[in-house]
Amino acid sequence: MGLGDKIKNKAQEVSGKIKEGVGDATDNEDLQAEGVKDQAAASAKQAGEHVKDAAKDVKDDLNK
Template sequence: MGLDDKMKEAVGKAKEGIGDATDNESLRRSGQADRIEANVSELGDKANDRVGDATGAVADKVEDLKDSVTDDRRH
């Protein structure tokens, strides 16, 4: 979780707690929304990392295949 997401999560928790303590439903919901947004952002970051890893793995396999074909033609 990035620093911005951690901050949004912390602010969301604080808003929820204050909203509960003061019986302020609007503030509580705002805190929940902040926490959900932070978690969704984290999931998006993780998905991007995994796609990048998979793309790198595919590129490596293509390079290996190209090398094996090129090596076969040289012999």
């Protein structure tokens, strides 16, 4: 996973947590749900990147 991707994913996750918190504090269910959705999307992207990293590591190990 590239550093840029890691930063973007973490920023999306943090943004989601903020939206969720503000939504909870203001009783705004739409904003709270949007925050949860953003966090889930960031987590899915991070999981995909981890799979790609693991596959690259296996490939590199086989080529040694």
